[in-house]
Amino acid sequence: MARIAFILLCHKDPEAIIAQAQRLTAVGDYMAIHFDARASDAHYRMIRDALRDNPNVVFAKRRIKCGWGSWSLVKATLNAVQAAVEAFPRATHFYMLSGDCMAIKSAEYAHAFLDADDADYIESFDFFESDWIKTGIKEERLAYRHIFNERTHKRLFYLSLDIQKRLGLKRDIPHDLQIQIGSQWWCLRRRTIERILDFTRKRRDVMRFFSTTWIPDETFFQTLVRHLIPESEIRCRTLTFLMFSDYGMPVTFYNDHYDLLLSQDFLFARKISPGATRLKERLGDLYAAEGVRFPISNEGRGLFQFLSGRGRIGRRFASRFWETESTLGRERELLILVCKKWHVAKRLLYRIRHVTNVPVIEYLFNEESTYLPDLGGIQSSLGKRTRHRRALMRMLFDYYETDRLIVCMDPGNLDLIQDFCGDRSTTRLLEIECQFSDDYLIGHARRVGLAGDRTPPETLARLLPTIRNDMTFESDRIRDQNFEHHHRIREVDPVAENAAKLSQFLAIPHDKAHEIAATEYLFAD
Incomplete structure (x- = not known):
């Protein structure tokens, strides 16, 4: 039977992290936690103290200061994955989570789902041919080295990019890789994770390349899985239900979304509002439940587009x-x-x-x-x-x-x-x-x-x-x-x-x- 090792990247709300770890490990699953080094040390100690006696929880050996869009997120993930591989030899699957995710199916359902199909679940679309990137730079993510973070040092980020363009410092992509892109929320089998870790030790050139790409958490695992695993064993989808608004912001779920979330063909959902206490309680009780039936209708994304579009009716462009x-x-x-x-x-x-x-x-x-x-x-x-x-x-x-x-x-x-x-x-x-x-x-x-x-x-x-x-x-x-x-x-x-x-x-x-x-x-x- 499937046993899941959850890879949890988090930086806030220690009480919620503790509760999440206790819920997900209570049924025999595992968790490896990386708590952002930029976050409060007091909160980190609180989490460690609360979970000290839980044998199914392990912490990344080294905490990384994480920044959105930077290599630090991938490095933090790899640290947590390495800790989980070493600590939980019986784990069959490794599932990426954030502190804003919650299960929308029971463990019984999740284990049966993973047992039914021997495959990896990860979005991976061709970086250059797909239209996955809707806004912002595209080819420049890979072609140039990104030392500065666009969110915290915007001027330096674009100045560095401009200088590299002017000086013709465009670099080559590793010749044997076909770069892929997709959501960072994946679920991978143990043998896939072990191949990735082995690849990272052998291919320092690839690690150097990704360490200076922009937003590598959307390309690193996605590319390596396609490179190492036969296509027939990959399901190009995420098992975490998430939606984005027209402005590129994640849609947040509240107390009245319980029935909608349960009817989606996913195992987890992101993001749950910190204030949705009733929703958290109901979903928290769900993971350990047995015998629950989940009629799947999967209308969530279409329903969101329909309802959110009611207030934006009008012509977008003038006539030619x-x-x-x-x-x-x-x-x-x-x-x-x-x-x-x-x-x-x-x-x-x-x-x-x-x-x-x-x-x-x-x-x-x-x-x-x-x-x-x-x-x-x-x-x-x-x-x-x-x-x-x-x-x-x-x-x-x-x-x-x-x-x-x-x-x-x-x-x-x-x-x-x-x-x-x-x-x-x-x-x-x-x-x-x-x-x-x-x-x-x-x-x-x-x-x-x-x-x-x-x-x-x-x-x-x-x-x-x-x-x-x-x-x-x-x-x-x-x-x-x-x-x-x-x-x-x-x-x-x-x-x-x-x-x-x-x-x-x-x-x-x-x-x-x-x-x-x-x-x-x-x-x-």
Whole structure:
């Protein structure tokens, strides 16, 4: 059975560290602690005194003064790993933790999880080809030597970098290494750890290289594991659940996140708020629990993006001059079906085509798979379609040799709708208002990743009002624009009333509009 040696890097909150060590070792697991040498010596003595009689706890033999982004973090990790390897010969896995991490599964579950797959869990993506780095310097992390810390000596950090660039002091990467990057929160098997330690003793050139790279805790272990271990034995993921905001800051979890955390496909979570005392108590009791079932829904990241995005709705970039100055053509007419239930809009769309013979296109700005003719590559991706929307639409009018075209759009595409309604051509909107049952909203949440098949009913009950309000909000935003040709049909209205609206929207006789409005099962889910 798996036995875990936790590698804990910490620098504050000694009471929490003591409690964490006692919880994780109470079930037979181990812990090696590195307490930052910059932190309080009194706190360090408190931790050592409290855990002195715990045979499953060991301390790094040498404490390092740690600085974010510097080699010191890797060195501290290696010191703690070496202590754990020597002290715990029965440990099968080594798991990186911080003082802000807590278990979100029981030890029983964690051990079974690790026993089920003989593999290492570590994020490792190609440093140069991946887009893992979102901001800041990239190639310069490796190509130049970083002696100063960017956070504590910013001026010297960038002055040193600039001087090296001016003098052409760019260095080579060790020839046999393919640099990888990923999260520093990993779980590695014993034989992998032993190979890494052996490699560090033999390859002093590699150690010198990484010791002056910037943020090596995101590249050192990630690169060495790929270098030493077959790819088939590596799972390119972390077992610690963590999220980052749009500003690159870690998302903090609070008391009301308990159910969400337990439903994620991870063993630990980071970061738990120091003030979330109730959450800490519940998670603290969890690791030693037996027989607990964990229905995995894994909707955490999608749910966070959905909820945090509600307050930041708007256009991020201004329109390009070649978009704002172009036009579809004064004599042309673009008809847009706007509906959140895509299957309803598609059903109506093809009924309209059958009755009127007007060319129709499905959700071309929402679905990559929407059929479009070959227009020279402008149609090849959603990004291109959106950026060149007016040019794309002009080409579609030309392709179908028509002055009338009907397309579908999601209510969330307000920026696109505004753009087309502001064109010199005539743009008409038909908003299709549907009823949203709880079952439909639950299905929608699962389809877009806000919930999973095993999301607890209590979580869904709290989520449904937010989703329902979001649907209403999108519709209200469209109506607030007071577009000139805005028509609306509703699921709850009689066929005759919807037919009258369709007649106005399509500019067709009432009998043909009635034929369309009377489509059987038009609003069915």
